[in-house]
Amino acid sequence: MDQARAGGAARPRGGREHAMEKPKVARGSIDVTFLVLVLLLVTFGLIMLFSASYANAYYHNNDSFYYVKKQIVWVALGIVGMIAAALFDYRWFNKLALPIFVVTLLLLVIVLFMPASNGAKRWIWLPGGGSVQPSEIAKFAVVILFARLIAANQDRMKTFRYGILPFITILGMVAGLMILEPHLSGTILILSIGAIMMFIGGTDLKWFAIAIICGVVAIGVVIMIPGVIEYAASRIEHWLNPFLDPRGKGYQTIQSLYAIASGGLMGLGLGNSRQKYLYIPEPQNDFIFAIVCEELGFVGAAIIIILFALLVWRGFVIAMKARDKFGAMVAVGLTVQVGLQALLNICVVTNTIPNTGISLPFFSYGGTSLTMLLAQMGVVLSVSRRAALEKE
Known part of the structure; x- marks a missing residue:
């Protein structure tokens, strides 16, 4: 345990042979x-989703259970995905990180050519009425690719070449495409996740200053795109005084x-909201x-x-107990x-x-x-399973 705390995660036992064994x-x-x-959280989410949505669902769809029925199906699919991910050895994602990231970039490009919904192009509409939101996939893609790079270069994270350059390049590509949707909340979230992973992974603090400067320059370039500056300015103006x-x-x-x-x-009591009407x-x-x-009030x-x-x-406890750096960073x-x-x-x-348009995990409606x-939570459980297995 002390070794895990000191180094972020214990190194794999058995050297290179153990690290390269088939997962x-x-x-x-x-x-x-x-x-x-x-x-x-899932249970609370379903209860509150039904309570919040039944009036709106009845008014627009003549079915009070319209949203919660769909959400239950997605919960079921998500739990199946969580179980599968928990049984799946997370170390395979170390090999799949780059292909998943490339596919994600393609999806983020494709979504820019989709019809807009509520002024933003965030969904790829599928035949039959379904949709996929690439920004949700992008979160996972960035996490596993960052974890791969940090694990591969953990002794060189203080350098610019390995500790900052690849990370700001990745974030720049993803954030640039997401701003074009525009998806400001998703952009802020991914940039924040990346910064925290870099900090925990060992990036030298002096490089963060350079990264911030690059980010400011990039934002300056992006906001020159017609429509983006107006979108952001409008959000801020109505935040200060709605x-x-x-x-x-x-x-x-x-x-x-x-x-x-x-x-x-x-x-006011469960089900007694007035504002949902x-x-x-x-x-x-x-x-x-x-x-x-x-x-439910403040309590x-x-x-x-x-x-x-x-x-x-x-x-974070699971991350500290992880048997390798990649697993620790994925869990983090x-x-x-x-x-x-959620914050x-x-x-x-x-x-x-x-107001940037960001959902509440486990609570907000969305497939x-x-x-x-839920599948990502299964990956975290996979990290915990591997740690328990090697401990035994």
Whole structure:
């Protein structure tokens, strides 16, 4: 354990031969605490999704169960994916990281030619009515590629060539394509995940200053693209004062704040929200946390925040116990993703930061995000299984 804390993860035993052995199905015991936390969040998410969505679902689809029925199907698919990922040896992703990243870049290019929805091109529409959101896949692709690079160059992470250049190149390509959608929240999330993984992976702090300068220059170039600067400026303006357009761009934020204020300490009670009755547009999506606050109050909201915090903590415990650097960084990256995304969503709902359109993990309605998220939690469980197997 001391060795894992000192070096981020214990080095594989047996030298190069052990590191290069053919990966097998992980057979150790999973981290039960992590699994229970995931299942608790999924359960809370389904309950709150139904409570938040049934009025909107009945009004638009004549079926109060419209959204929750679909979400249950996606939860089932996601749990199957989580089980499969937990049984699958995560070390295979070390070999697949680059191909997955290349495919992700292609998807991020393709989505730019798709029809816009709510002013953004974030979905690839499939025959039969389905859709795929490439930005959700991009989060996973960036995490495993960063983990691969950090593991391969852990003794050279202090240098510019290995500790900063490949990472800012990857982030620049992904962030540039996502800004063009535009998807500001996803861009912020991926940049933040990348920065945290680089810091934990050992990148010299002096290189972060260079990375920040490059980022500022890149942002300056991107905002010159027609439409992007107007989009960002509008978001910021209505964040600072949503009452500038109370029936337009500030409407959703204002209704969200009304919901939070109405909840008080203990809430109005499960199912008793008033703002979900067509006041908050699509309350099952990005602003579902406002309904949580209104119905469950400060206490209920705090419990959910604590569950997210415990999940991140347990992910770091798994990372410290990992038997190799790649597994440790994968566990860190995937759990940081959940924590950061939850934090950003809560900040948006409470108007702490501009409304950037980011979902609440395990709670918000959505197929690609939920199934991908559960599968990624399975990868973290795979890391825990491998650690338990080698310990035995």
